[in-house]
Amino acid sequence: MNAETSRTTGTADTAPRSTNPPARDVVRREWFLTRLSWHLQDHPGREAKQIVRDLRGELTSAAADVGMRQAVRDLGHPLVLAEGYRAHLGRRVPRWTAGAVAAGLAVAFLVYLGFAYAFGTLDTLEALGGGTVTRYPFGAETVFTSGADGIAVESTFTWQGVVIFVLVAAVAFVLGSRAWRALG
Amino acid sequence: MSPTARDPQLLKGVLPMLVLLLLAEHESYGYELVTRLQADGLDDIAPGTVYPVLTRLEREGLVASRLVPSSSGPARKYYRPTPDGDAELASSLRGWTALSATVRAVVHRAPVPTTEESS
Numbered sequence: 001m002n003a004e005t006s007r008t009t010g011t012a013d014t015a016p017r018s019t020n021p022p023a024r025d026v027v028r029r030e031w032f033l034t035r036l037s038w039h040l041q042d043h044p045g046r047e048a049k050q051i052v053r054d055l056r057g058e059l060t061s062a063a064a065d066v067g068m069r070q071a072v073r074d075l076g077h078p079l080v081l082a083e084g085y086r087a088h089l090g091r092r093v094p095r096w097t098a099g100a101v102a103a104g105l106a107v108a109f110l111v112y113l114g115f116a117y118a119f120g121t122l123d124t125l126e127a128l129g130g131g132t133v134t135r136y137p138f139g140a141e142t143v144f145t146s147g148a149d150g151i152a153v154e155s156t157f158t159w160q161g162v163v164i165f166v167l168v169a170a171v172a173f174v175l176g177s178r179a180w181r182a183l184g
Numbered sequence: 185m186s187p188t189a190r191d192p193q194l195l196k197g198v199l200p201m202l203v204l205l206l207l208a209e210h211e212s213y214g215y216e217l218v219t220r221l222q223a224d225g226l227d228d229i230a231p232g233t234v235y236p237v238l239t240r241l242e243r244e245g246l247v248a249s250r251l252v253p254s255s256s257g258p259a260r261k262y263y264r265p266t267p268d269g270d271a272e273l274a275s276s277l278r279g280w281t282a283l284s285a286t287v288r289a290v291v292h293r294a295p296v297p298t299t300e301e302s303s
Binding site: 047050051054055056057058060061062065071074075076080081084085087088089090 | 213214215216219230231232233235236237239240243254258259260261
């Protein structure tokens with residue numbers, strides 16, 4: 001049995017004391033672990049959570065000796081530390097979070113294109129003196145109206161439009177996450 | 185670079201063996217293991233170098249861990265070699281002994297270049 005165990009199983013005067021670190025240390029530790037978690041997204045989820053859990057304990061232990069600031073500093077940059085873990089992983093795994101971000105950005109870009117197209121069409125109609133025109137952006141029948149009463153855009157729901165959005169999101173997700181790494 | 189500066193790549197190759205060796209002496213939690221390595225002469229080794237090694241050794245079943253309540257913080261995770269870890273350590277030591285003998289023989293035979301700084 002090691003000394004640590006002996007202390008904790010000893011008499012009342014050696015019983016564990018309150019061990020909550022100061023709030024500032026907790027914030028410093030959790031901020032580091034949050035950044036590390038982002039960079040650990042290459043890891044299988046269960047192992048990444050275990051790494052963060054272990055490091056939380058190690059940081060708190062080290063902080064008792066050298067202070068939380070130094071304990072965090074000793075771990076270096078979270079990106080470099082995550083790369084250290086990744087190097088010991090021995091294989092490459094998908095980056096699902098990056099894939100989700102890429103898919104979100106791709107969909108947002110399509111929405112932006114839709115709005116740009118709509119405002120461009122309405123501007124053109126207004127420059128021509130107003131009127132109504134029907135177009136099919138992303139396969140959806142859309143009626144643009146511009147007149148003295150104001151402007152209007154009416155669009156219908158089509159499966160073709162949904163397929164385009166889903167397809168673009170899927171391609172961005174696959175490329176962004178390097179999903180093929182899951183195959184081998 | 186100082187004349188005694190260590191090549192990180194050299195250390196990287198033997199660190200798992202050193203970790204297993206120290207844990208075979210007696211179990212340790214991560215930060216304690218770092219301080220033991222530093223006390224043994226690797227004074228520039230960082231926790232960020234050691235923790236990934238511990239994680240890999242545990243994933244590969246070469247070390248086992250247990251949580252031990254601590255009087256100065258949260259429960260600490262103590263590591264010790266498993267039987268597979270002992271076998272790996274023995275194998276690593278054999279490999280290291282053979283390699284270091286070869287390196288020593290070559291180093292002793294070859295002339296050591298001198299530099300301005302060391303002269």
